[in-house]
Amino acid sequence: xxxxxxxxxxxxxxxxxxxxxxxxxxxxxxxxxxxxxxxxxxxxxxxxxxxxxxxxxxxxxxxxxxxxxxxxxxxxxxxxxxxxxxxxxxxxxxxxxxxxxxxxxxxxxxxxxxxxxxxxxxxxxxxxxxxxxxxxxxxxxxxxxxxxxxxxxxxxxxxxxxxxxxxxxxxxxxxxxxxxxxxxxxxxxxxxxxxxxxxxxxxxxxxxxxxxxxxxxxxxxxxxxxxxxxxxxxxxxxxxxxxxxxxxxxxxxxxxxxxxxxxxxxxxxxxxxxxxxxxxxxxxxxxxxxxxxxxxxxxxxxxxxxxxxxxxxxxxxxxxxxxxxxxxxxxxxxxxxxxxxxxxxxxxxxxxxxxxxxxxxxxxxxxxxxxxxxxxxx
Amino acid sequence: xxxxxxxxxxxxxxxxxxxxxxxxxxxxxxxxxxxxxxxxxxxxxxxxxxxxxxxxxxxxxxxxxxxxxxxxxxxxxxxxxxxxxxxxxxxxxxxxxxxxxxxxxxxxxxxxxxxxxxxxxxxxxxxxxxxxxxxxxxxxxxxxxxxxxxxxxxxxxxxxxxxxxxxxxxxxxxxxxxxxxxxxxxxxxxxxxxxxxxxxxxxxxxxxxxxxxxxxxxxxxxxxxxxxxxxxxxxxxxxxxxxxxxxxxxxxxxxxxxxxxxxxxxxxxxxxxxxxxxxxxxxxxxxxxxxxxxxxxxxxxxxxxxxxxxxx
Numbered sequence: 001x002x003x004x005x006x007x008x009x010x011x012x013x014x015x016x017x018x019x020x021x022x023x024x025x026x027x028x029x030x031x032x033x034x035x036x037x038x039x040x041x042x043x044x045x046x047x048x049x050x051x052x053x054x055x056x057x058x059x060x061x062x063x064x065x066x067x068x069x070x071x072x073x074x075x076x077x078x079x080x081x082x083x084x085x086x087x088x089x090x091x092x093x094x095x096x097x098x099x100x101x102x103x104x105x106x107x108x109x110x111x112x113x114x115x116x117x118x119x120x121x122x123x124x125x126x127x128x129x130x131x132x133x134x135x136x137x138x139x140x141x142x143x144x145x146x147x148x149x150x151x152x153x154x155x156x157x158x159x160x161x162x163x164x165x166x167x168x169x170x171x172x173x174x175x176x177x178x179x180x181x182x183x184x185x186x187x188x189x190x191x192x193x194x195x196x197x198x199x200x201x202x203x204x205x206x207x208x209x210x211x212x213x214x215x216x217x218x219x220x221x222x223x224x225x226x227x228x229x230x231x232x233x234x235x236x237x238x239x240x241x242x243x244x245x246x247x248x249x250x251x252x253x254x255x256x257x258x259x260x261x262x263x264x265x266x267x268x269x270x271x272x273x274x275x276x277x278x279x280x281x282x283x284x285x286x287x288x289x290x291x292x293x294x295x296x297x298x299x300x301x302x303x304x305x306x307x308x309x310x311x312x313x314x315x316x317x318x319x320x321x322x323x324x325x326x327x328x329x330x331x332x333x334x335x336x337x338x339x340x341x342x343x344x345x346x347x348x349x350x351x352x353x354x355x356x357x358x359x360x361x362x363x364x365x366x367x368x369x370x371x372x373x374x375x376x377x378x
Numbered sequence: 379x380x381x382x383x384x385x386x387x388x389x390x391x392x393x394x395x396x397x398x399x400x401x402x403x404x405x406x407x408x409x410x411x412x413x414x415x416x417x418x419x420x421x422x423x424x425x426x427x428x429x430x431x432x433x434x435x436x437x438x439x440x441x442x443x444x445x446x447x448x449x450x451x452x453x454x455x456x457x458x459x460x461x462x463x464x465x466x467x468x469x470x471x472x473x474x475x476x477x478x479x480x481x482x483x484x485x486x487x488x489x490x491x492x493x494x495x496x497x498x499x500x501x502x503x504x505x506x507x508x509x510x511x512x513x514x515x516x517x518x519x520x521x522x523x524x525x526x527x528x529x530x531x532x533x534x535x536x537x538x539x540x541x542x543x544x545x546x547x548x549x550x551x552x553x554x555x556x557x558x559x560x561x562x563x564x565x566x567x568x569x570x571x572x573x574x575x576x577x578x579x580x581x582x583x584x585x586x587x588x589x590x591x592x593x594x595x596x597x598x599x600x601x602x603x604x605x606x607x608x609x610x611x612x613x614x615x616x617x618x619x620x621x622x623x624x625x626x627x628x629x630x631x632x633x634x635x636x637x638x639x640x641x642x643x644x645x646x647x648x649x650x651x652x653x654x655x656x657x658x659x660x661x662x663x664x665x666x667x668x669x670x671x672x673x674x675x676x677x678x679x680x681x682x683x684x685x686x687x688x689x690x
């Protein structure tokens with residue numbers, strides 16, 4: 001390594017260390033974001049408010065309601081005396097799901113006939129609605145197979161459920177409880193790292209321009225690549241400290257199982273960080289404006305990392321043109337790696353392609369920013 | 379190029395779009411010479427220095443620094459220069475010593491040499507007692523000395539100082555010039571820009587730059603001697619200053635007329651015209667004017683040159 005890189009690294013460390021704002025930013029922001037997003041966008045839909053219109057009123061009907069509320073997925077917030085009541089409860093937002101039990105429910109059950117019940121779901125929040133429907137179906141299924149307390153009244157068929165001649169048994173791998181934290185937290189790690197890293201380097205170069213120190217650096221024999229490398233390496237170390245904080249929070253607070261290799265996770269985080277830091281460098285090499293250096297990295301890293309990485313929306317569901325764009329978004333590859341290591345416990349044999357892409361991306365960014373960084377003012 | 383020549387500039391120009399910031403400037407600076415660039419803000423001083431440091435590409439013309447072409451061999455130029463830019467660009471969060479070590483590092487000084495040089499420039503700048511102080515906390519004068527110490531830590535044969543004393547108190551300024559003279563005596567070629575006349579007097583050679591062009595250059599004494607005719611200081615009653623100024627501006631015999639404090643400076647073609655001028659003032663109703671012929675200062679020279687340029 002060139003001897004000129006070392007003094008730059010040392011200087012960067014001192015500057016960060018002595019500036020309480022940037023230190024706080026680096027140490028607090030990632031964990032704060034993790035909690036904010038970790039709770040804010042959890043897709044676990046529990047305690048969905050339910051309005052019940054029980055036209056039957058006999059014990060089997062009450063037992064049916066019990067079955068739904070005992071799971072913690074639903075909680076009865078209103079009782080309706082008419083369909084209009086039920087509708088207004090949903091309109092007012094008092095309930096998201098309505099349950100209608102017909103008058104002849106107990107009678108049908110007793111006679112061994114199918115006993116249909118009706119659910120009305122508020123579709124204005126389609127995410128909650130679809131999850132609620134899934135929960136209704138699975139509870140309905142459990143009634144079908146183990147209607148112990150309802151015996152000998154026999155069969156209940158929720159209306160959306162068809163009686164199938166074959167029995168369907170779903171076995172969920174890797175995340176059997178379908179806990180959203182297990183899925184979200186590793187993804188969030190990618191988004192947060194991406195944004196933080198790009199911002200860090202972008203700001204450190206912009207600061208040199210703003211204080212006029214860049215002019216001294218340009219007038220010195222320093223080579224652009226020495227400046228770029230010297231500026232990136234300290235932030236790789238700082239970024240890894242953030243990774244440690246995030247991992248601790250993920251494993252010990254959000255209880256996300258870490259099934260794969262910690263070494264591989266650290267190594268791939270380092271490579272991912274290099275690329276993200278490179279984006280920041282490239283932006284700051286291309287613009288000398290501190291405002292731009294602050295906003296552009298957020299725009300070019302956070303939005304794609306959130307929306308196009310497969311973090312929120314599955315890439316397979318996107319229109320072909322967006323799918324093509326995701327191919328150049330590093331967060332997409334890191335997401336595969338980090339979810340793979342966390343949840344599936346897979347190793348290099350499976351993840352090497354993604355790692356290779358991240359490595360190539362980091363190298364490209366470094367070369368591009370060295371080339372873009374002109375030692376001329378104009 | 380003679381071995382003695384540290385900077386050689388021929389017809390150097392810089393255009394930004396249609397605006398000509400530096401217009402065919404030519405001059406030479408020898409080893410051990412303090413060369414002063416004098417001119418108002420925006421006259422092209424900093425632009426010229428930036429071209430000579432290799433951080434701004436000239437539009438045309440040739441600049442050679444320490445024997446290297448600034449356009450084609452900027453890296454060699456950078457090895458041989460020290461540059462102190464207008465803002466004393468230092469790292470605020472670093473201590474005095476850390477700043478020096480940083481610049482020693484990026485100039486590639488070997489560790490053993492770096493420590494020796496650091497101590498040398500610390501004592502040269504009178505900063506030995508402040509080595510652990512944060513740069514942020516230093517007063518302006520010390521900051522400025524640290525900036526020059528950083529700029530010379532690698533012993534550059536050529537030193538560029540862009541308004542090094544802007545915003546520094548008079549005592550610090552005097553000490554700073556002491557430092558500049560010491561370095562020049564040791565053989566460093568120094569190009570310094572200023573708009574303080576007293577500082578300009580300290581340069582061996584001066585170049586007046588105005589609207590991108592050098593309008594006069596030479597040793598300060600010769601520039602003053604070249605001021606044509608004789609310089610007259612006219613003192614009038616306090617209330618009559620403005621009327622006198624306006625009157626003299628219409629007097630055909632008077633060359634340049636400028637206000638200097640509570641008096642007026644007027645150039646005349648010769649000493650013989652003095653009585654005629656007094657009579658003219660009398661006729662204009664300005665009584666009791668006192669006139670003295672005086673030795674021109676650099677400021678007079680500068681005003682005279684700029685007025686002539688503006689009229690031309």
